[in-house]
Amino acid sequence: MSENIKLFDTSRCTGCRGCQLACKQWNNLPAKQTVNWGSYQNPPTLQSNTYLIMRFQEKADANSVKWFFRHEACMHCTDAACVKACPTGALYYSEFKTVGKNIEKCIGCKDCVAACPFEVPKYDSGANKVLKCDMCESRIANKLEPACVKACPTGALKWGEKETMLKIANERVKELGGDAHVYGPQYVGGTHLAYILQEKDAVYAGLKIDPKVPLSVIAWKDWLKPLSLIAGGGVVVGSLLHYILHGPKRPDADVGQDNPAEGGK
Amino acid sequence: MPEKGMIKVTDGFERIVHWMLAGSCILLFITGLGMMYRELNFIGNLMGGLVALKYVHNFTGLLFIVSLVLAARMWWHEAGKFSMPEDLEWMMCAGGYLWHVEKVPEIGKYNPGQKMFFLTVIGCGALMGVTGLVMWFPVGLSLGFVRWMYPLHALGFVVFFAFFFVHLYLGTIGNPGTVMAMIDGWATKAWAKKQHPKWLKEMEESGKLEVYGEETKEAASH
């Protein structure tokens, strides 16, 4: 299976939110009542019933107002902290190298919520499940593009073979000039959602700067997890060797009581 | 069954608390391993799935915390404080466990190794309880903080799991006769003389020693 990625070009996005709506529709995620917090960005962050949001940012200077739009969803890391953390295999690497989810297997433990460097997975207390974008696995498995890409009217979202997409991205960055750059392939083994950003990373609200698999997850799963069995096994072997080589500590035979070697039996 | 002349080394409350602590701890090991290793996920099947296994783990954790508090209060006096110089001398010769020692220094009810085990259980147990509760209810806490609870919980497990086998060995075949201290509470005098000589002397001198088939001196004087 060829490795595909989703490419989002900030310079082509008009903030229409077609992608957000298409996502809700395809995944059957009716909206909940939200509050007006003075932004078009609604809801304010990803939620268990919103796998994808359009981030809206206004930047005003003396006589102009600038808009920044950012399509935010699961980044589908190649080296995914959530997959490492998931105790049941509910989160897994799909045959397309995206991070799939098997809802049946999810036990609502929230380990992935704490592990994700992008703060993507969200817990639904009603269902006791954690939910996130699965890159429309049922669609891509049938050679369709993800619902959000399908809905995009401007070509800001593209879905295609990884190398081709990255080539397009690099060319577009040259065209745009200035601070324009690609965000994604250089992190966590390469993300399967890549951005063409016109401005520096720090300009975008909520964008993670230099995201990594958290050290805590590495210490937990790569170091301590194997160490627990090694140390336990070492002690068991050591104890048996001790018994054979040094021998147990028996009560001395010359002390008053009968049957000393049998101790309390 | 105790025989005439055997001595009482633990009371019923001590044994109940010990087995509450040990039982909850071992169940936590089993259910915890069922979550730590995907290969051991099948342990969940025995309990009706991994969701149930997680409930068993979390609620057993509560029982563990209660047992831990009881154990800490109960044994603090005997196992929480080192008594010098004999404990240091005992440690210098590793209690005679590792090489041949002519005369092992006489120590009280618990030897320094047992005291270290006790203190490790209390320390790591508290760590397990706190980190476990945060992971169970991570609401309102910063992500950076919650994240570190996982490796700390795993670190506590590494220590607990290793120490458990040391304890299991030393409490059973490594020290014949010892296991009865936690089963019916009766041991031979020879065992006590070997394992806890100073305690035996103190008990005999104070007349508190309970000997099977005899009345304690204290009781007799009433």
Ligand code: HEM
């Ligand atoms: C099947 C497993 C176990 C067996 C056979 C066992 C056996 C024993 C025995 C015989 C003693 C008394 C030692 C003496 O009086 O010299 C003891 C004490 C003790 N046990 Fe266990 N135990 C087991 C599991 C555990 C576990 C899992 C824990 C901890 C969570 C634990 C914590 C303690 C503590 C704190 C003491 C007090 C004295 C000391 O520090 O050694 N035990 N155990």
